[in-house]
Amino acid sequence: MKTLPRRSVLTGLAAGSALALGGLPRFVQAQSAAPIKLGFQLHRTGIGAAYGRWYERTAQAALALVNAQGGINGRPVEILFEDDGTDPKRGAEVVEKLTTQHGCDLIFGPLFSHVVIGSAPRAGELKVPYLVCSEGYHVASGMLNRWTLQPGITDVRAQVSSMAPWVTQTLGKRVTMVFPDYAFGHDHRDFFTEAVKAQGGEVIAQIAVPPTETSFTRYFPQIPAETEVLYHVMVGPAVLTFVKELGEFYGSGDRPQIFGFIDSLEAVDLAAPGLEFLEGTYFWEAHNRVKQADAPEWEATYRAAVGVDDNGASVSDARDVATYSHMFSVWETLFTIKKGMEAAGYQSPADRQKFVEALEAMTTFDAGLDHVQGAKVFNGKTHQVFGSQFISKVEGGKLMRVHQTSIADGQYPDAVDYTAQSF
Amino acid sequence: MTRVLVLHLAVLAGLAALGAVLPAYHHGMMARILMLAVYAIGYNIAFGYTGLLSLGHAMFLGAGMMAAGLWVQQGGSAAAALGLGALAGLGAATLTGVLALRTAGVSFMIVTLMFAQAFYLTLLYFGAITGGDEGFPLPAAGRQLMGLDLSQDGPRYAVALAIFAVALLVQLALVRSRFGRTLVAMRENEERSRMLGYNPFTTKLAALAISGLFSGVAGAGYGLLFGYVGASFATIQYSILPMLYVLLGGAGTTLGPLLGAVLMFYLIDTASSLTELSLAVIGAALLFLVLFAPKGILGTLRDRGIRWLP
Numbered sequence: 165m166k167t168l169p170r171r172s173v174l175t176g177l178a179a180g181s182a183l184a185l186g187g188l189p190r191f192v193q194a195q196s197a198a199p200i201k202l203g204f205q206l207h208r209t210g211i212g213a214a215y216g217r218w219y220e221r222t223a224q225a226a227l228a229l230v231n232a233q234g235g236i237n238g239r240p241v242e243i244l245f246e247d248d249g250t251d252p253k254r255g256a257e258v259v260e261k262l263t264t265q266h267g268c269d270l271i272f273g274p275l276f277s278h279v280v281i282g283s284a285p286r287a288g289e290l291k292v293p294y295l296v297c298s299e300g301y302h303v304a305s306g307m308l309n310r311w312t313l314q315p316g317i318t319d320v321r322a323q324v325s326s327m328a329p330w331v332t333q334t335l336g337k338r339v340t341m342v343f344p345d346y347a348f349g350h351d352h353r354d355f356f357t358e359a360v361k362a363q364g365g366e367v368i369a370q371i372a373v374p375p376t377e378t379s380f381t382r383y384f385p386q387i388p389a390e391t392e393v394l395y396h397v398m399v400g401p402a403v404l405t406f407v408k409e410l411g412e413f414y415g416s417g418d419r420p421q422i423f424g425f426i427d428s429l430e431a432v433d434l435a436a437p438g439l440e441f442l443e444g445t446y447f448w449e450a451h452n453r454v455k456q457a458d459a460p461e462w463e464a465t466y467r468a469a470v471g472v473d474d475n476g477a478s479v480s481d482a483r484d485v486a487t488y489s490h491m492f493s494v495w496e497t498l499f500t501i502k503k504g505m506e507a508a509g510y511q512s513p514a515d516r517q518k519f520v521e522a523l524e525a526m527t528t529f530d531a532g533l534d535h536v537q538g539a540k541v542f543n544g545k546t547h548q549v550f551g552s553q554f555i556s557k558v559e560g561g562k563l564m565r566v567h568q569t570s571i572a573d574g575q576y577p578d579a580v581d582y583t584a585q586s587f
Numbered sequence: 588m589t590r591v592l593v594l595h596l597a598v599l600a601g602l603a604a605l606g607a608v609l610p611a612y613h614h615g616m617m618a619r620i621l622m623l624a625v626y627a628i629g630y631n632i633a634f635g636y637t638g639l640l641s642l643g644h645a646m647f648l649g650a651g652m653m654a655a656g657l658w659v660q661q662g663g664s665a666a667a668a669l670g671l672g673a674l675a676g677l678g679a680a681t682l683t684g685v686l687a688l689r690t691a692g693v694s695f696m697i698v699t700l701m702f703a704q705a706f707y708l709t710l711l712y713f714g715a716i717t718g719g720d721e722g723f724p725l726p727a728a729g730r731q732l733m734g735l736d737l738s739q740d741g742p743r744y745a746v747a748l749a750i751f752a753v754a755l756l757v758q759l760a761l762v763r764s765r766f767g768r769t770l771v772a773m774r775e776n777e778e779r780s781r782m783l784g785y786n787p788f789t790t791k792l793a794a795l796a797i798s799g800l801f802s803g804v805a806g807a808g809y810g811l812l813f814g815y816v817g818a819s820f821a822t823i824q825y826s827i828l829p830m831l832y833v834l835l836g837g838a839g840t841t842l843g844p845l846l847g848a849v850l851m852f853y854l855i856d857t858a859s860s861l862t863e864l865s866l867a868v869i870g871a872a873l874l875f876l877v878l879f880a881p882k883g884i885l886g887t888l889r890d891r892g893i894r895w896l897p
Contacts, residue, residue, distance in 0.1 A: 208863050247859045252722065252819050257619065257856070265612035277721045278819055285724045285814035289738045300721070307724065346711045347719035375711065375720075 196511065199240040202501065203262030203271040205283065210250030212276045214431040215487045218470075219273060219297070220245060222491040225469040226498040229533075236505045244268060252282020259283045263292045269505075269513055272497050273297055275490060277347065284308040291587065292513075293520055295501065297493035299323070301351055304548035306580030310587055313523055313547040316497030317490065318450065320351045322574030326553050327423075327448055328359030330567050335421040335446070336392025337365035342383065343397050345372035352397050352425070373398070380406050384413040387420075397425040404438055411441030422446065426453070426556075426563075430487040433477070435561045442558045446566070449554045450489040451537045454562045462533040466495070475562070492537045499534035500526075517587050523547075524583055541571050545581040550574050591897050595759055598842060599752050606744045614740060620845075620852050621747040622809045623832065625754040627844030629676075629801025630829035635838035636762055637794040638774030640692070642826045643683055643699025644802055646706040649821030650675040651803025653710065653717060656816030659729030666732055669750075669807050676803015677796055679706070684795040688788055703826055710818040722817020730811055743812050750808050751845075754801055759841050759897060761797070770794050771839070802829075831869070835876060837883030841897045846884060 204223055207216035227243050235241050244266050248255040255274065262268040270293035274280050277300035287294035288309035296303065296314050301321045303314040331339070339360055343349030349372065357367040369388050373380065380402075387394060398406050406428075422445035434442060453476030455463060470491070471479050478484035500523070508515055508522035524544035531539040540551040550571050556563035602621070609617060626648055633639040651672035658668045687698040710717045727738060735742035761767050769790055772780040777787050810816040819825075828851075829844075836847025854872060858865035880887040889896040 209859075209865070247863060247865070249859065251824075252815060252817050254859075256813060256815065257616065260615050261612060261856070261860075264610075264615065278817055281718075281721050281724060282815045282817055282819070285738075289814070302721065309724075347714050347721040350714055350719065374708065376708065 196239060199242045200236050200505070200510075201266065201268045202241060202243045202498075203259075203266060203268030204243050204245045204273040205248050205255060205258050205262070205271055205279070206245045206273060207250040207275060207279070208245070208247035210248075212250035212279075215275050215490060216247075216250075218431070218487045218491045219275065219494050222470050222494040223273065223498065225471070226495045229469060230498060230502055236502045237510060241502075248274065248279055248283075250276050250279060252278045255279040255283040256286040259286045259292070259294065260290065263287075263290045267513075268292070269510070270295065270501065270516065270519070272501065273494060275299070277302060280312075281307065284312045287311050291516060293516055293523075295497050297490070297497055299490070301355075304543070304546040304579060306546075306582075310547075310582045310585045311520060313520070315500045315523060315526075315529075315542055315547075315549045316495075317493035317549065318551050318553070318574055319548055320348070321355045321576060322548075322550055323425075323448060323450070323553055324352055324355040325359040325576060326569040326573035327555065328356060328363050328365070329573065330555055330569070331393060331395070331423055332360055332363040332365035334567075335423060337363075338388075338390055338392045339365060339367045339395050340369040340371065340387050340391040340393070340420070341367055341395045342371045342373060342387075343395075345374050349373075349397065352395075356395065378402055378405065380409050381413065384410065391420045394420045394422045395424070396422065396428065398428045403428045404432070404436065407441055408438035411438075414441075423555075424448070426450075426489045430489060431485050433483060433485050434558060434563065443561070445558055447556050447558070447563060449556050449563060449565075450551075451492045452554055452556060452563065452565050453486070453488040454556075454564065456565050460531065462536055465533060466492075466536040470495070496529070496535050496537065496540075500529070502534075520587070539571070541575070543578065545583055546578050547582050590895060591759070591763075595755060595841070598845070599748070599755070602748055602751070606741075606748060611740070614744060616852065616856070618740075618744045618747040618812060619809070620848050621751040622805050622812060623828070623852065624845040624848040625751055625808065626802050626805035627829045627832040627836075627848050628754050628758050629798045629805065631833045631838065631840075631844045632758065632761070632770070632801065633795050633798035634830065635833055635840070635843065636767065636774060637770040637791055639791060639795060639798075640696050640830075641699040641795075641798075642696050642823065642830075643687070643701075643703040644798070644829055645821045645823060645825035646683065646703040647676040647680050647799040647802035648806040648809075648825055649706065649710065649818065650679040650799075651806030652810040652816050652820055653806075653818075654803070655807030656723065656725060656810045657716070659725050659811070660723065663729065665730060665737065665811050668729070668811060669732075669804065672803045672807020672810075673800050674803070676806065677800040680799020680802070681792065681796045683799075684792045688791050688795070700823065700826070703821065703823065707818060707821040710821055717818060718816070720818055722815060722819065725810060725814045725816060727814075730814060732811070737812050738814060747808065747812060750804065754804070755841065755845070758801075762841060763897065766793075774839075831873065834873070834883055837885030837887070837889070840883070840885040840889065843883055843885045850884075 246258040248258045262271050272295035274296050275298050280296045280298045288311045294312045297316050299320050301319045343352050360367050371383050371386050424447050426447045426449045455474040472486045473479050476486050476488045504519050504523040508518040510519050526542045529535045529540040538552045540549045542549045553569045554565050555567040556565045654675035655668035655672040658671050683702045690698050711719050730737040737743050831851050832847035836843030858868040
């Protein structure tokens with residue numbers, strides 16, 4: 165029998181060990197080698213498709229990193245994507261499909277509020293953790309259930325409330341609001357009006373625009389002349405018309421300070437024709453689209469992983485602008501899932517309740533590559549995370565940060581204690 | 588008549604048996620499909636039997652759902668909510684019919700679409716009550732029907748099947764009655780029916796009202812069974828869906844709405860998992876249908892031999 169030379173054996177062992185320890189992820193501690201299956205409720209089609217495209221890319225990038233780090237509890241992780249058409253009926257069906265047909269351990273990823281509210285009851289009935297990336301106040305308001313959590317993104321109430329001090333102290337105290345006349349706009353109307361009042365300012369006009377409008381010229385004369393700040397939040401393709409017509413309305417004459425929510429212009433290139441009027445105006449951002457000079461070290465790694473350049477567009481197509489102020493929530497939620505499953509010793513769907521309880525016990529997330537947007541405080545009772553917000557000014561067609569709020573600026577009293585509810 | 592009744596009872600028995608053997612996912616989906624089939628039965632009475640091509644049925648579905656949802660939200664019972672849903676669908680359809688039936692054909696389609704859009708925008712406008720575009724989940728306490736917890740899979744399927752069974756048998760009795768034949772007469776030749784002494788306006792109004800009642804029950808049932816009520820169910824796509832179900836299964840056939848709802852549901856379900864062009868797949872299927880089986884599956888079967896098929 166031919167024997168292997170001792171040197172070859174040692175070299176082979178060393179190479180094999182190196183590959184096992186460094187070259188490949190270590191899925192060694194697991195009781196089961198089967199992958200953990202995460203379901204992703206994706207807005208691949210419908211009104212949320214622009215967000216869905218980037219949410220999917222972000223999820224894939226985060227998944228690659230999680231697996232490269234050894235997976236969850238030593239097990240590889242896979243994500244199953246299902247299109248919900250950005251529709252609440254289909255959303256609930258997708259929750260059911262991912263849970264009962266694909267056997268996913270939990271579900272995450274939806275953004276649009278009506279999909280979340282339409283799907284959460286079914287998630288509660290199936291007793292499957294449902295982690296949303298939605299911004300809506302519906303989680304912390306107590307409308308949903310114990311199985312629904314929002315650990316990856318702040319909600320509209322926190323965002324709006326934390327803007328008010330800077331807006332009133334820096335731009336002006338007399339504010340006119342223009343917003344879409346449905347629930348999303350009403351959240352802005354109610355919470356911002358209240359927050360401005362608390363700062364000694366006043367919302368002097370609230371201009372609600374019906375969702376079917378395609379031209380806005382008849383609304384602009386309703387803006388009072390004494391307006392110091394025009395606050396706008398419009399969603400959908402009509403935003404381009406809105407900005408263009410606003411520019412035509414004011415022309416080159418005096419105009420109030422203008423403050424908007426980047427939701428209006430997510431996935432839209434600020435250099436697009438007709439948006440020149442935005443120069444010198446301000447926007448809320450949750451995550452700076454343009455890489456700032458003082459960006460933390462992990463920012464470059466994150467951008468490379470999700471395929472976004474320093475201007476916030478796809479590295480392969482400069483016209484494909486990211487939904488940068490929202491997509492980080494998918495990344496952060498996946499890393500929170502990892503933390504929660506590891507804290508709960510998650511092995512199978514039988515441990516779903518333990519996973520929710522482990523998340524509820526969490527209080528803070530440190531900024532870093534797993535929480536790229538920044539440090540956060542998690543409220544286990546309301547299932548809602550809180551974090552810093554940014555205000556940016558359009559300078560030379562680019563969004564440059566001028567202010568960062570504290571986490572405390574967005575916190576508000578608890579409206580619910582989900583931990584008191586039964587599973 | 589006997590074999591027709593046997594066929595329908597066999598279909599219901601088959602559905603009951605399916606409830607016992609289907610795997611979890613399909614069990615849940617079948618409960619949804621049964622509610623959608625009730626909606627399609629309502630649409631079939633207006634479109635399939637009376638020839639009223641409406642694009643406003645989402646209003647009747649949404650009215651039923653919203654009435655039931657608001658009632659339950661205020662602490663009302665599920666049984667009363669179903670009744671309220673039926674009344675809301677009936678009322679909305681009657682009001683629409685009184686005005687829209689002054690028109691016919693394409694004009695009727697457009698007028699009903701306008702009413703439905705106005706209703707949808709009204710739901711958004713009164714968002715403080717209706718939940719606007721976001722809608723609202725229903726409290727668990729309100730989802731108890733005659734001792735059955737509708738959030739549980741077994742009772743949910745049983746209730747969905749019971750509602751469907753009533754709808755199917757009422758439809759069968761209706762279309763085989765003298766009134767049912769009058770509806771078909773309106774569809775085939777309105778002027779001749781008028782000459783024979785029938786009043787087209789009141790006949791069509793009654794058909795639309797009954798159609799609205801079925802739609803309202805379906806909306807209320809869907810909300811109660813699945814725990815969510817929202818304005819999105821009043822959007823135009825929910826007017827188009829029952830039309831697709833009925834066209835696919837066979838307009839003017841009693842079992843066509845169920846068959847169409849099952850096939851279209853799974854076509855959408857499968858296509859949306861495979862491609863983001865799922866709507867194109869559905870479009871291609873409809874083109875195929877129009878070219879090769881314009882009367883739908885059961886309509887074609889009836890033409891090609893099974894003439895007793897109702």
